[in-house]
Amino acid sequence: MSASLLFISWVLLSETVLCWSQFHEAFVAEAGRTATLPCRHPFNDSVLVVEWSRSDLGEEYVLLYRDEQIDESNQSPSYLDRVDLQDRLMENGDVSLVLEDTRTYDSGTYQCSVVHRSLGEDEESVICTIQLDVSPSSPPLLPPGDENEDDEYEANDGGNKVAGIPFKETVEGAKEGTIVLLVFFMIVFVIATFQIYKRKVRLHIRL
Template structure:
């Protein structure tokens, strides 16, 4: 009976941790050089009808300043874009197959540095945040290899792999951390259950042998 009482809170705690973990949106960090093209990747739920797509930058108000990219009714609307992004943003897959709503930002400049958010309208519902991308454009330093060169399929595949690694590393780190915490808690409980106060250790005194 005591074992069942002990298992229930542990199970509830584990489920809460799992729910919190799954509720996180995907985030990525990308560093590129001026003049390059960069792919801002975003994935919406597969099989869901996308009614609209909007990419925004956190320091710009989409209602007054405009957004990075806006797509609705099978076409993009430059009228809703910030002037600095007009003519420089396009869907990586115009058909958005399998929920791919990534966009390509061309000929980046230092002014493109910022936090980009991908918001998707699915089945006539309100916008849902899918991905947050932290983009840094700099002349110096190592780039993350997430640039997109049109017409070069091999390079595009490498970029997608690198981007997946960038996103996957934080996720793997969280999973490993959760496993370590569970292992430590289980070990502590195991030690406590073995070392009960009512348990006594008896020692047998050595009996000298007769000569």
């Protein structure tokens, strides 16, 4: 096998491994935060256009970057002013997507394609496919003084629970159980004392 053929095979294998590894990556983000979907291209400085898309958006796209700027002509309205490239200079092949103020409906499969110049001609290649799952944000802790006994999260204990029961209710239940136990031991003590007294009286009468 010639050296040139070996080189071409290595390049094709490298690109295949890159796409395969990216496809199997799944990212989880919390709603309201900024998420970065990592992606790199192997085409050096020959990239002319970067497009991030979702299969369920039809003809619309998430982001289209060309002529050194974002093209908003056919961008999905839900992504306007919320997306950008992590590095517009695309140094080291970085074409990662930055998505701000994530929302639950941002969940889906994202695909990154680039148009690059190869042997004097423009070619389009899909380089990354990434699954994003945006989960709802956690309920905020209540400030002191605004606690509600019916709320699941308590400000004083940080929403701690024992066996699914709010921490405050658990403490109150423990106090009630302690009181009942003390009353039980007092009753047993009184009965035992009375029995001992009766026994002494009987012995005294026999004597």
